[in-house]
Structure formats: C-alpha cells, structure tokens
Amino acid sequence: MTLDMVQMILVTVLTAATPLIIAAIGELVVERAGVLNLGVEGMMICGAAVGFAAAIETGSTLLGALAGAGAGLGLAALFGLLTVGLAANQVASGLALTILGLGLSGLVGAPYVGLKRDPAPHLEIPVLSDLPGIGRLLFGQDAFVYAGLALTCAVSWFLWRTRGGLILRAIGDDHTATHALGLPVRQLRFLAVLFGGACAGLAGSYLSLAYTPFWAPAMTAGRGWIALALVVFASWRPARLVAGAILFGGATVLQLHAQAASIGLPGQALSALPYVATIVALVLLSLGRRQGGSLAPAALGRDFTPHR
Amino acid sequence: MRLDLVPRAGRSPLAAILAPALSFLAAVLLGGVAVALLGVSPTAAFAAYFIAPLSELWSLQEIALKAAPLALIATGLAFCYRANLWNIGAEGQFVVGGLAGGCVALATQGSAGFILWILPAMLVGGTLAGIAYAMxxxxxKVRLGVSEILTSLMLVYVAELLLDYMARGPLRDPAGYNFPQSVPFDAAARLPYLMEGETLHAGVLVAFASVVLATIVLGRTLFGFEVRVVGASPRAARFAGFSEARLTLAAFAVSGGAAGLAGIAEVAGKIGQLQPTISPGYGFTAIIVAFLGRLSPPGILVAALVIALTTIGGEGAQIDLRLPLDLTRAFQGLLLAFVLGADVLTRFKVRLVPGGAR
Structure with missing residues (x-):
C-alpha cells in the first residue's frame, strides 16, 4: 500500500466522520446543559433537505449550509419550547421531532429528488495541497471539515475556559441550585438547544451539499442516532468525541471497502457493522468506568420548572 | 415577558380528555394549512383523510388491521414508558418476532397429521423472540448501566438487516423465480379470517384481548402498581423496596413480547410469508400511539384507531389528490408534539409574567 493510498483512506474516513462530529458537538452542548434532545436525526435530515433546496435555488453552497442550519434551528426551537418552556417529556418530544423532521424533509425535498450539483469546493493551496502523503488530508478538504474541527475547538474552549461555559455545565449538573443562585437556567438551556439544532442542521446540509451532492429521502440513514451515541461514547468531552467520530467513520468506510472487495460475509452483516460497533463501544465504555460512577451531567433529561 | 408554570392542585379528568382532543384539532388545522400550501383544497383533503376511509367495508377492515399491531405494540410500550424506561426499539422486536414465528411456520411446512399446534407455536415463538431481543x-442497562435508548434503537437496524438477509438468503423460496421471499405458509400456519372472502383476520382479536389484559394488569395488579409508582416517584419506589432491576427486565419483557406477538401476527395474518421487510414502521408509529393514548391501554386503543385512520386516509389522499405520504408523517409528528405540550397544560397553569427571563 502506497502512502497515497493510505492518505486516500484517511481522507474518506475524515469525510465520513465530519457529519458525525458536527452533529455530535452540538448535542454535546445541549446535554451539558442538562437537556437530552433525541431529535438529532430529524433536525439533520431537515437540514439536508432544506440545505440542498436552498443551494439549488440560490446557487450558493454557503447559503445552502446556512439554510440547513436554520432548518435545524427552527425544529430545535419547537423542541425547546416544549421541553424547556413547557417542561414536556424530553424523550418523547425528541422522538416527535425525529418523526416530524423526517416528514417535513420529504415534503421540502420532493421537488429536488434526482437533481445534482457540484459538491462543495475543496481547499486548494499551491504546493501545500499537493504535498505527497499529507497534502490532500491536511490542506485539501472542503470547508465543512475545517468548520467541524474549528467548532469542536471553540466548544471545548467555551465549556472549560469561559464563565458562560462554567454556568452552562453547572446548570446541566444541578438546575435547582443554579436557579437558586439567580442564574437564567431556562434561557441558557434554550440557547443550548438552539445551538444543537443549528449544528445538526449544518451536519445534514454537509451530507447533501458535500458528502453525496444530491438529496435523497432518509439519506441520513441513522447518522443522527449514531451522533447521539457518540456523545455518550465521548463521555461528554469534545476531544474524545472527535476520536470516536473518526472510529465510527472508519467503521463506515471499512464496511464500504469490504463490500466492494466481497470478502465472503453477507452485505447485510457489513451494513450492520456501525450499529453493532456502537453497542459494543457503549458496553466497553461502561465496563471501563464501573468504579467511577456515571460521567453524565447529573440533571440530564430531567425537566425543570422554577417554583418559589 | 417570561413564561411561568404554576402547578395545578389536582388533575381534572375533563382536561385529561380535552387535551389530546384539542391537540388533534390543532394538528388538523395546521395540516390543512400545509395542504393548502401544496395547492390542494383542505376540505377535499379532510374528506380523503378522515371521512372516505370510514365509508367502505374494505377500508374499515384496513383500519382495524393497521390499528391492531399499533395498539398491541403501544400497549406493551406503555409499561416501559410508565416506568420511565425508554424502549424505542419495538420495531426491531416486531421484526425479530415475525422472523422467528415465520421460521416455525417454514420448518413445519407440509407436515401432516395433527397440525393444530403449529399456529400457537408460531405465536409463542414470535413472542419469545421479541422478549429475548428486548432483553x-x-x-x-441493568448490569452495566448502558443507555437503553441507544442500544434498543441500534438493534432495530440489526434486526432489519437480519430479516433482509434471511428472506433473500437461506429462507428464500427456491422455486420462487428468484423473488426475495419465502414459500407461502400452509393454511395451518395462517391466522384464520373472521369473515368469508374478506381481509380481517384473527390477529385483531389477539390485539384487542391483549389491550384488555393490559388494562387489568396495569390497573389491578401489584406489578402494574409497581410500574406506576416507579414512574411517578422513583424515590418512593426505592423506599417501598421495589427492585428496579427486576422491574426493568419485566417491563422490557412485556413490551418486547407484545411487539414480537404483533410481528408474528402480521406475518401469519396479512403477509403469509417472509419478506425482506414486514413492517411499514409500526414500531415507531406505536411510540406516537402510546403517548397519544396517554400511556393507558384504553386510550391507546382509541389512538391506534385514529392513527390507522389517518394512515389509510393518507394512502387514499396520495392516490386521489397526489398528496405525498410524508405529509402524513409530518402530521403525526406534529400531533405528538402538540399532545406532549398540551399534557403540560393539564399539570400546570401557564402564565405570561412581565419581567426578565429566568
């Protein structure tokens, strides 16, 4: 295997990991604030449909990506109104969001099925992008990949290096105490939910604008759910999240390569690989921290109503 | 301005019925707007969705056939959700139940003599497979603390791929012109029809009996009481000495068994052979049904009929008015969101108060 082939594989792994990174980093912030939004899949697929539609209509990938993020944000606002505003059950509301998102995406995307457009442009720096072995990997990706990594760094910095991040994590661990301190629990949670929605929408638009530059119904194929698993897998830490996403991206790519090389196993067994890998990863992770107790934000999934 | 929730002293039974009804009305109104945006007359769409399916015998039977698996799965899920356990993999348990029961049918294909045991064995096999898969x-969750939400969902994809493999591979009918489906089941492996020459089969009765049974278990037995206490107040349940682990396993067994039974009833009733897909998403739609029915078995029965009506109506509207099927799904998602929001209004008074957000 030559150096360039290794690079090729790494590039595909990174592209497969990018939508997971973007969606999961948003959900990480939401869960750190103590809210469990299971609607990632719905927001993602809406982002994919709306993003593609907007890109076709305006001819601009950037506007498409923004529209996709906006679609995720809109759905997240509905979720936030229900769960943060009205203290409705978070699990059920998230499922409602998923079903609603799948339906809406089908409605929005219907006129655009079968259309194609050029994938998002890749970075092109003279000399650097052509470096053998690492050029394409480091300097030849599209903007989404860099945005995903920048987003991860920004979130990591915000959560652990700013006062706002400290407050957000405190709210996620104990909403009653933070409320008693006079901190705006519901306001911050709502903002976190909106951020998570925008990220999920952006991740979805990456799928339809760069990964496979067309729209197909249900094209997210469970990636939203894998992003959710990834947040648990990463024990709510951004750096581990990137590592996990690359692992899962690797599993997806491995499955594609193995299918192409027809290694005797039935195709269905290989398609099941990412899902089985998710379960195995969750099991291994919990085996690893048997003594330490749960790492989850303590108030995760609990609803909050301020009483005096 | 800020939104304040003031807890209500008691929960009025009237509000408990009004809340889902008003949510349904609101969702219908918004659906009407969406239909108008798609360029179709809302009244015509309303007639296609809610009136036309009720006017003919065949569509009434279709509604019952769609409502039966939904009610059965949702009733099982109610046990989990009441106890704050989040099994969202009923779709997978449904598929595995259908596959296992179907394997029994195929293994006994063509057997002579006393064959009355075959159908019960299929139903039991499907139920047990659903239970095992839910375990x-x-x-x-019980042993390692792994989130049941994610594992149960991931197992849905695995189950679907397993059925796909079995129906295309080992269980395929060798004389079936390469169609990806098994041999048609013998008559002894089919649920009997309730009326001569019609489509309604005995699976509907199985579902109805299960809902009645679940009503009694949930309302009148110690197990049902434990489920309700754990959901309403986990702390109180711990003081009362209820074992959380045992309850988790039991609630998952109930929901997995119900989904598995629904799966084999669908295969032995409507389909009559194994195919790569046997469910149009019953396991997921049942989640809506469970919450729409407020997690009580009688309510679930009504909700299942309503959702089945909109689904059959949606299929009719697709043919007659060219309305996309996604509209039905968006409607159902919106309906669930409204029901969940309205539920809050029965527990709290919502006040808009001037002042900063908190």
Missing amino acids: IPAVL
Whole structure:
C-alpha cells in the first residue's frame, strides 16, 4: 500500500466522520446543559433537505449550509419550547421531532429528488495541497471539515475556559441550585438547544451539499442516532468525541471497502457493522468506568420548572 | 415577558380528555394549512383523510388491521414508558418476532397429521423472540448501566438487516423465480379470517384481548402498581423496596413480547410469508400511539384507531389528490408534539409574567 493510498483512506474516513462530529458537538452542548434532545436525526435530515433546496435555488453552497442550519434551528426551537418552556417529556418530544423532521424533509425535498450539483469546493493551496502523503488530508478538504474541527475547538474552549461555559455545565449538573443562585437556567438551556439544532442542521446540509451532492429521502440513514451515541461514547468531552467520530467513520468506510472487495460475509452483516460497533463501544465504555460512577451531567433529561 | 408554570392542585379528568382532543384539532388545522400550501383544497383533503376511509367495508377492515399491531405494540410500550424506561426499539422486536414465528411456520411446512399446534407455536415463538431481543438492552442497562435508548434503537437496524438477509438468503423460496421471499405458509400456519372472502383476520382479536389484559394488569395488579409508582416517584419506589432491576427486565419483557406477538401476527395474518421487510414502521408509529393514548391501554386503543385512520386516509389522499405520504408523517409528528405540550397544560397553569427571563 502506497502512502497515497493510505492518505486516500484517511481522507474518506475524515469525510465520513465530519457529519458525525458536527452533529455530535452540538448535542454535546445541549446535554451539558442538562437537556437530552433525541431529535438529532430529524433536525439533520431537515437540514439536508432544506440545505440542498436552498443551494439549488440560490446557487450558493454557503447559503445552502446556512439554510440547513436554520432548518435545524427552527425544529430545535419547537423542541425547546416544549421541553424547556413547557417542561414536556424530553424523550418523547425528541422522538416527535425525529418523526416530524423526517416528514417535513420529504415534503421540502420532493421537488429536488434526482437533481445534482457540484459538491462543495475543496481547499486548494499551491504546493501545500499537493504535498505527497499529507497534502490532500491536511490542506485539501472542503470547508465543512475545517468548520467541524474549528467548532469542536471553540466548544471545548467555551465549556472549560469561559464563565458562560462554567454556568452552562453547572446548570446541566444541578438546575435547582443554579436557579437558586439567580442564574437564567431556562434561557441558557434554550440557547443550548438552539445551538444543537443549528449544528445538526449544518451536519445534514454537509451530507447533501458535500458528502453525496444530491438529496435523497432518509439519506441520513441513522447518522443522527449514531451522533447521539457518540456523545455518550465521548463521555461528554469534545476531544474524545472527535476520536470516536473518526472510529465510527472508519467503521463506515471499512464496511464500504469490504463490500466492494466481497470478502465472503453477507452485505447485510457489513451494513450492520456501525450499529453493532456502537453497542459494543457503549458496553466497553461502561465496563471501563464501573468504579467511577456515571460521567453524565447529573440533571440530564430531567425537566425543570422554577417554583418559589 | 417570561413564561411561568404554576402547578395545578389536582388533575381534572375533563382536561385529561380535552387535551389530546384539542391537540388533534390543532394538528388538523395546521395540516390543512400545509395542504393548502401544496395547492390542494383542505376540505377535499379532510374528506380523503378522515371521512372516505370510514365509508367502505374494505377500508374499515384496513383500519382495524393497521390499528391492531399499533395498539398491541403501544400497549406493551406503555409499561416501559410508565416506568420511565425508554424502549424505542419495538420495531426491531416486531421484526425479530415475525422472523422467528415465520421460521416455525417454514420448518413445519407440509407436515401432516395433527397440525393444530403449529399456529400457537408460531405465536409463542414470535413472542419469545421479541422478549429475548428486548432483553439485550434491558440486561445491558441493568448490569452495566448502558443507555437503553441507544442500544434498543441500534438493534432495530440489526434486526432489519437480519430479516433482509434471511428472506433473500437461506429462507428464500427456491422455486420462487428468484423473488426475495419465502414459500407461502400452509393454511395451518395462517391466522384464520373472521369473515368469508374478506381481509380481517384473527390477529385483531389477539390485539384487542391483549389491550384488555393490559388494562387489568396495569390497573389491578401489584406489578402494574409497581410500574406506576416507579414512574411517578422513583424515590418512593426505592423506599417501598421495589427492585428496579427486576422491574426493568419485566417491563422490557412485556413490551418486547407484545411487539414480537404483533410481528408474528402480521406475518401469519396479512403477509403469509417472509419478506425482506414486514413492517411499514409500526414500531415507531406505536411510540406516537402510546403517548397519544396517554400511556393507558384504553386510550391507546382509541389512538391506534385514529392513527390507522389517518394512515389509510393518507394512502387514499396520495392516490386521489397526489398528496405525498410524508405529509402524513409530518402530521403525526406534529400531533405528538402538540399532545406532549398540551399534557403540560393539564399539570400546570401557564402564565405570561412581565419581567426578565429566568
């Protein structure tokens, strides 16, 4: 295997990991604030449909990506109104969001099925992008990949290096105490939910604008759910999240390569690989921290109503 | 301005019925707007969705056939959701139940002599397979603390791929012109029809009996009481000495068994052979049904009929008015969101108060 082939594989792994990174980093912030939004899949697929539609209509990938993020944000606002505003059950509301998102995406995307457009442009720096072995990997990706990594760094910095991040994590661990301190629990949670929605929408638009530059119904194929698993897998830490996403991206790519090389196993067994890998990863992770107790934000999934 | 929730002293039974009804009305109104945006007359769409399916015998039977698996799965899920356990993999348990029961049918294909045991064996096999499949997330949760939400969902994809493999591979009818489906089941392996020459089969009765049974178990037995206490107040349940682990396993067994039974009833009733897909998403739609029915078995029965009506109506509207099927799904998602929001209004008074947000 030559150096360039290794690079090729790494590039595909990174592209497969990018939508997971973007969606999961948003959900990480939401869960750190103590809210469990299971609607990632719905927001993602809406982002994919709306993003593609907007890109076709305006001819601009950037506007498409923004529209996709906006679609995720809109759905997240509905979720936030229900769960943060009205203290409705978070699990059920998230499922409602998923079903609603799948339906809406089908409605929005219907006129655009079968259309194609050029994938998002890749970075092109003279000399650097052509470096053998690492050029394409480091300097030849599209903007989404860099945005995903920048987003991860920004979130990591915000959560652990700013006062706002400290407050957000405190709210996620104990909403009653933070409320008693006079901190705006519901306001911050709502903002976190909106951020998570925008990220999920952006991740979805990456799928339809760069990964496979067309729209197909249900094209997210469970990636939203894998992003959710990834947040648990990463024990709510951004750096581990990137590592996990690359692992899962690797599993997806491995499955594609193995299918192409027809290694005797039935195709269905290989398609099941990412899902089985998710379960195995969750099991291994919990085996690893048997003594330490749960790492989850303590108030995760609990609803909050301020009483005096 | 800020939104304040003031807890209500008691929960009025009237509000408990009004809340889902008003949510339904609101969702219908918004659906009407969406239909108008798609360029179709809302009244015509309303007639196609809610009136036309009720006017003919065949569509009434279709509604009952769609409502039966939904009610059965949702009733099982109610046990989990009441106890704050989140099994969202009923779709997978449904598929595995259908596959296992179907394997029994195929293994006994063509047997002569006393064959009355075959159908009960299929139903039991499907139920047990559903239970076994639901035990995976339940045991992982109890023993290792792994989130049941994610594991149960991931297992859905695995189950679907397993059925796909079996129906295209080992179980394919060798004389079936390469169609990806099994041999048609013998008559002894089919649920009997309730009326001569019609489509309604005995699976509807199985579902109805299960809902009645669940009503009694949930309302009148110690197990049902434990489920309700754990959901309403986990702390009180711990003081009362209820074992959380045992309850988790039991609730998952109930929901997995119900989904598995629904799966084999669908295969032995409507389909009559194994195919790569046997469910149009019953396991997921049942989640809506469970919440729409406020997690009580009688309510679930009504909700299942309503959702089945909109689904059959949606299929009719697709043919007659060219309305996309996604509209039905968006409507159902919106309906669930409204029901969940309205539920809050029965527990709290919502006040808009001037002042900063908190």
